[in-house]
Structure formats: structure tokens, C-alpha cells
Amino acid sequence: MGRRYDPERRQRIIDAATAVVRERGIVGLGHRAVAAAADVPLGSTTYHFATLDDLLIAALRQINAEWLAEVKRWAEGVDPAAPPADELARWLEEQLTGDRARMELEYELYFAALRHEGLRPLAAECLDETARLLTRLVPDAATARAVVALMDGLTLQVLLADRPYDREDIRAALARIMGGNGANGSTAG
Amino acid sequence: MGRRYDPERRQRIIDAATAVVRERGIVGLGHRAVAAAADVPLGSTTYHFATLDDLLIAALRQINAEWLAEVKRWAEGVDPAAPPADELARWLEEQLTGDRARMELEYELYFAALRHEGLRPLAAECLDETARLLTRLVPDAATARAVVALMDGLTLQVLLADRPYDREDIRAALARIMGGNGANGSTAG
DNA sequence: CATCGTTGTGTACACTCGTACGCATGGGAT
DNA sequence: ATCCCATGCGTACGAGTGTACACAACGATG
Known part of the structure; x- marks a missing residue:
């Protein structure tokens, strides 16, 4: 039905994004930085958030x-x-x-x-x-x-x-x- | 003594930089954008302002x-x-x-x-x-x-x-x- | 058990950027 | 006239980016 392996994955990514913004500012927000902070692979961030804007908006x-x-x-x-x-x-x-x-x-x-x-x-x-x-x-x-x-x-x-x-x-x-x-x-x- | 050819060059670059910031925001500030706006070659901006930070500070x-x-x-x-x-x-x-x-x-x-x-x-x-x-x-x-x-x-x-x-x-x-x-x-x- | 589709991952590509660096140019000194 | 060097320019390079896309893993369905 829903996401199978890691239902919290998406939320963890958002949390990581807020952490990144907190530390480096909005300019520092990037897929790679978020992926590293959330300890997920790069592809995971682009999978859950098609565009970086989506991620930014979710975080904010x-x-x-x-x-x-x-x-x-x-x-x-x-x-x-x-x-x-x-x-x-x-x-x-x-x-x-x-x-x-x-x-x-x-x-x-x-x-x-x-x-x-x-x-x-x-x-x-x-x-x-x-x-x-x-x-x-x-x-x-x-x-x-x-x-x-x-x-x-x-x-x-x-x-x-x-x-x-x-x-x-x-x-x-x-x-x-x-x-x-x-x-x-x-x-x- | 001073700059020989275009004494206003530096000032024009600063003006262009403020114009760029005005239109695209600080994130949009870049050597190339400024050079285009000032109608000077790219190298000119890096010559007058060693680093982008210098340019940003001058503009602001x-x-x-x-x-x-x-x-x-x-x-x-x-x-x-x-x-x-x-x-x-x-x-x-x-x-x-x-x-x-x-x-x-x-x-x-x-x-x-x-x-x-x-x-x-x-x-x-x-x-x-x-x-x-x-x-x-x-x-x-x-x-x-x-x-x-x-x-x-x-x-x-x-x-x-x-x-x-x-x-x-x-x-x-x-x-x-x-x-x-x-x-x-x-x-x- | 075989098949399929959803979920997740790793890599690669196209692009932009800041900056460095070699070369042109033309005025000032001799 | 000739040389020198500050001034200015064009290009190229390495780093970093967003995103696309081909593949892996795994649960559901017949």
C-alpha cells in the first residue's frame, strides 16, 4: 500500500532539510547536503521531492x-x-x-x-x-x-x-x- | 597614473551589480550577469573585483x-x-x-x-x-x-x-x- | 511459484559558476 | 623611437549543482 521500507524516510528528509537551512542558510540547501544530513542516498531526495523547490517549500x-x-x-x-x-x-x-x-x-x-x-x-x-x-x-x-x-x-x-x-x-x-x-x-x- | 582607459569602468560595474541584485536578488549576482549588465567583458569584473564577495560588498x-x-x-x-x-x-x-x-x-x-x-x-x-x-x-x-x-x-x-x-x-x-x-x-x- | 509494479538507489550528464592565467594594448620614461 | 609595465581582455579549467534515468529489491497478485 504505502511506502514499504521506510515510511519515515520522507519526514527524515524534511527534518534534514530544515537542519541544513538552519546551518547554512537557504543558499546552502542542496540535494546532496540534505542527503548527507539525512543519511540517505542522493537519489532518495530526488525521489521524494521531484524538484529542489518542493523540498525548500516543505522545509519552510x-x-x-x-x-x-x-x-x-x-x-x-x-x-x-x-x-x-x-x-x-x-x-x-x-x-x-x-x-x-x-x-x-x-x-x-x-x-x-x-x-x-x-x-x-x-x-x-x-x-x-x-x-x-x-x-x-x-x-x-x-x-x-x-x-x-x-x-x-x-x-x-x-x-x-x-x-x-x-x-x-x-x-x-x-x-x-x-x-x-x-x-x-x-x-x- | 590611475587607470588609463576607462576611469568609470569600476563604477559602472558597481552600478551594474546593483541592477543585477535589484532584478534577480543576491543569489542572482554573478560575474557573468554583472559583466553582461555593465556591457563589459567577463575578465573586467574579475580584474576590478578580485572576489565576488568584494563585488557584493561594493554593491551593497x-x-x-x-x-x-x-x-x-x-x-x-x-x-x-x-x-x-x-x-x-x-x-x-x-x-x-x-x-x-x-x-x-x-x-x-x-x-x-x-x-x-x-x-x-x-x-x-x-x-x-x-x-x-x-x-x-x-x-x-x-x-x-x-x-x-x-x-x-x-x-x-x-x-x-x-x-x-x-x-x-x-x-x-x-x-x-x-x-x-x-x-x-x-x-x- | 512466476510476474509485475512500486519503491528505492547509484551513476552520469549537462550546465553554471568563480577564478586563474596567458596574451593584447597603449601610454610614460628614457 | 624604443622599451616597460600597468591595465584590460578572452578563454579555459576544476568544482559543484540539479536532475534524469537505468537498474536493484521486494511485496502483492494471479
Whole structure:
């Protein structure tokens, strides 16, 4: 019926592809690199994914799904009564200091979508879904989108300029953009 | 003394390189593509730029300088008495609708900096300089950085999700993050 | 048990790329 | 006028790529 020998083969290849993208970037994604990482022969990658684009999309889809799951997990677990800017600033810090590679991955996706039309829906979904998950914490949808934009921009600054993460500054900015005054946090400066 | 035959040759190559990046992205940058675009022989590009990296850096340096000049021109021309959020929102709209390719170029630079260490200073300079130029319009440096972040994030959303530019939403978000209330604009919704 | 088709593999081909290198060219010094 | 060398060019080479394709292995079907 299904694949006979190695039903997980396809998934392993996708996992390997995400690992390759993580380590070498999208430009480093190639059949051979993936095959080596997945410990499968070269022909296996071309068998499961006719073209390299398919493989790229599959990998980025998974990266995206993982990321959104992470966001969802956090967003649904956060206390709605707590000052949202505080929570957001702390969470972002955890992401940036903890698993920086994952964030880089997500921005790889964004930038790839800039040129690769087939990736736009994925990037758009990521943006929309993140904003949707944030609506619990902010007044309205437009604000949620603005918050997403701010976080993306801040992340970019940390990632690109190796700037240290200043939680208080960021908390204040988030608080302002959420429409409240910046002083309702725990330790207003 | 200097180059004898074609003193502008080097500059023409850089111009061609930026054109190539504009049209095909950084991945599309190659000696042959640049040579064709500049209408010079292949050997000429390798003569003036020993390695492809040199060429890429030269191109992105120029792209960056052009962009910063554009920002500077605008920032110094804007009326400091006018509501800054209005001005910013309008200007950003002009950039996004008018010369979208240039913005994509700037984000190409960001993208490259994510993986290419030698480009980080360039990206950092872009971020810092933009923030510095904005200090005329905002209360302090931290706010300027936040404004830059917000604009970057918003731009990303427009570019990636093909979302229409909603000037009023963006004006409101900018106004909030600048520390004033969002209602001091001209046409608060 | 024989046959067939699905699944998986190894190899080879056509192609592009960055770069090196030998050769042309023409101005400046003597 | 002659020589020299910085400048510029065309080509060729080795490496690496995506993909096609012929073959192997193995379960299902009669």
C-alpha cells in the first residue's frame, strides 16, 4: 500500500532539510547536503521531492509550523491579566537569547519570500497567524499587526546589528504601541 | 597614473551589480550577469573585483549609501512642527508605492547580513544612521530605534503579504509609539 | 511459484559558476 | 623611437549543482 521500507524516510528528509537551512542558510540547501544530513542516498531526495523547490517549500512549511506552534503555545499560556508588554518583552528575550537559530530561520523564510513568489503565502500566513494569536492581548486586530511589525523590526535589529537586547526599552515601546501608557508595566523607567 | 582607459569602468560595474541584485536578488549576482549588465567583458569584473564577495560588498555599500541619502534628504526637509507620524506615514507610503524595488534592495541587504558576517556593519550602520536621522522628530534615541523597528516590520508586512498600505492604521501606530497620543494627527479616524 | 509494479538507489550528464592565467594594448620614461 | 609595465581582455579549467534515468529489491497478485 504505502511506502514499504521506510515510511519515515520522507519526514527524515524534511527534518534534514530544515537542519541544513538552519546551518547554512537557504543558499546552502542542496540535494546532496540534505542527503548527507539525512543519511540517505542522493537519489532518495530526488525521489521524494521531484524538484529542489518542493523540498525548500516543505522545509519552510515545517519551520513555519513549528514556529507558529511555539507562538501559540506561549500566547495561550500567558496570563491575560498580566501587563502584556511585560510578557511579550520577556518572551521575545527568551527567544532571542535562547534559540537564536530558530529566529534566524524564520527570517530566512521572510527574506526568501521577498524573491520567491511561491513562499509568499507561507510568510503571509505566519504574519497573519501571529497577529491573530496576539489579539487576546491587545485591543484590536490593527494593533496586533503593529505589535507584530514592531517585534519583527526589533528582532531584526538584534539579529543584524548584534545589539544587546534591552528589555526595558522594548517593553516601553511595546507598551506604547499597545495603546496604553508605558507606565503600567512593572518597572517603568 | 590611475587607470588609463576607462576611469568609470569600476563604477559602472558597481552600478551594474546593483541592477543585477535589484532584478534577480543576491543569489542572482554573478560575474557573468554583472559583466553582461555593465556591457563589459567577463575578465573586467574579475580584474576590478578580485572576489565576488568584494563585488557584493561594493554593491551593497552603494545601495546602502543611496538609501541613507534618500532618508537624510527627507528627514532634513520635513517640517519639525508638523505631526511627525503623519509625515512618516506619508513618506513610507511614497517609498512603498513609488519605488518598491529600492526597498526590496534594502531588505536584500538585511537578509545577506543575517548570514554574511562581513555585511553586518553595513546593516548596522543603516539601522543606526536611520535612527539618528529620525531623532529630530522623536523624543529620544530609544524611541527613534523603536520607530525604525516598527517601520521595518510594517514594510516587511507590505512586501511579503502584498497587503495594501493602510496609511491611517500606520499613522496611528507610529503616533502611539512616538509617545504622543494617536489623535494629534490631521485626520484621526 | 512466476510476474509485475512500486519503491528505492547509484551513476552520469549537462550546465553554471568563480577564478586563474596567458596574451593584447597603449601610454610614460628614457 | 624604443622599451616597460600597468591595465584590460578572452578563454579555459576544476568544482559543484540539479536532475534524469537505468537498474536493484521486494511485496502483492494471479
